[in-house]
Amino acid sequence: MNNIINFAHRGASAVCPENTMAAFRKGLELGATGIETDVQMTKDGGLVLIHDETLNRTTSGTGYVKDHTLAELLEVDAGSWFGPEFKDERLPLLEDLLDLLQGRDTILNIELKNGTFLYPGMEEKVIAAVRDFKMSDRVIFSSFNHYSLAYCQSLAPEIRTGILYGEGLYRPWDYAATLGATALHAYHFAVLPEFFEEAAKHGVAYHPWTVNDPERMKYLIEAGVSGIITDHPDLLAGLLADKGV
Ligand code: G3P
Ligand code: MG
Numbered sequence: 001m002n003n004i005i006n007f008a009h010r011g012a013s014a015v016c017p018e019n020t021m022a023a024f025r026k027g028l029e030l031g032a033t034g035i036e037t038d039v040q041m042t043k044d045g046g047l048v049l050i051h052d053e054t055l056n057r058t059t060s061g062t063g064y065v066k067d068h069t070l071a072e073l074l075e076v077d078a079g080s081w082f083g084p085e086f087k088d089e090r091l092p093l094l095e096d097l098l099d100l101l102q103g104r105d106t107i108l109n110i111e112l113k114n115g116t117f118l119y120p121g122m123e124e125k126v127i128a129a130v131r132d133f134k135m136s137d138r139v140i141f142s143s144f145n146h147y148s149l150a151y152c153q154s155l156a157p158e159i160r161t162g163i164l165y166g167e168g169l170y171r172p173w174d175y176a177a178t179l180g181a182t183a184l185h186a187y188h189f190a191v192l193p194e195f196f197e198e199a200a201k202h203g204v205a206y207h208p209w210t211v212n213d214p215e216r217m218k219y220l221i222e223a224g225v226s227g228i229i230t231d232h233p234d235l236l237a238g239l240l241a242d243k244g245v
Contacts, residue, residue: 019050021092048070139160140183
């Protein structure tokens with residue numbers, strides 16, 4: 001059992017339509033020890049797993065998620081865009097994924113997609129769902145909206161948070177401490193190997209995204225990364241097994 005978390009990004013999104021139950025199940029089957037997903041909120045406060053603010057790219061629907069009711073969104077086809085064999089995939093609720101992972105030791109990274117639309121009340125709802133499933137010890141919240149992460153920390157200090165960012169933060173472990181975060185979810189080109197040791201000294205883990213090149217995976221593993229977010233959990237699982245980490 002290695003201790004580098006292998007996060008399937010939006011599920012096994014290289015081989016299944018992203019953020020569908022098929023993708024999450026496939027990720028587990030391919031050796032993921034973590035799942036990353038994106039959550040958006042419907043007009044009536046439902047929590048659905050979809051990356052974009054709009055339905056256009058990955059579903060049969062159109063328009064913004066926030067302008068539809070949950071009942072409307074449960075009708076859309078979230079799989080056919082990827083391949084006809086996925087035509088029965090629907091937009092999962094956050095609860096569907098929590099249910100899938102209940103009783104497993106998989107780490108769940110819930111990315112709150114509240115950077116473009118703030119989705120007031122989303123933090124409370126996501127926290128309530130995680131607590132209902134008694135999975136606080138296995139969840140990491142992340143967001144590009146760091147105000148939201150600080151708010152999550154204040155509401156639910158028992159649930160870990162990871163700071164999402166895309167470019168070079170100066171001493172990000174110090175910034176993490178100001179937010180009470182325990183992980184840095186950095187774009188993988190925004191990390192240098194010497195950062196890992198310094199972050200670890202401060203009790204902060206690095207989970208870079210989205211790493212699909214096996215050479216880059218090897219480099220990060222050698223450098224002492226804590227976890228990797230990838231569309232190819234099978235590739236990463238193979239490398240981790242080879243290295244016995
Ligand atoms: O959480 C890591 C990564 O998913 C952040 O970017 O756009 O893929 O959600 P994005
Ligand atoms: Mg994401």
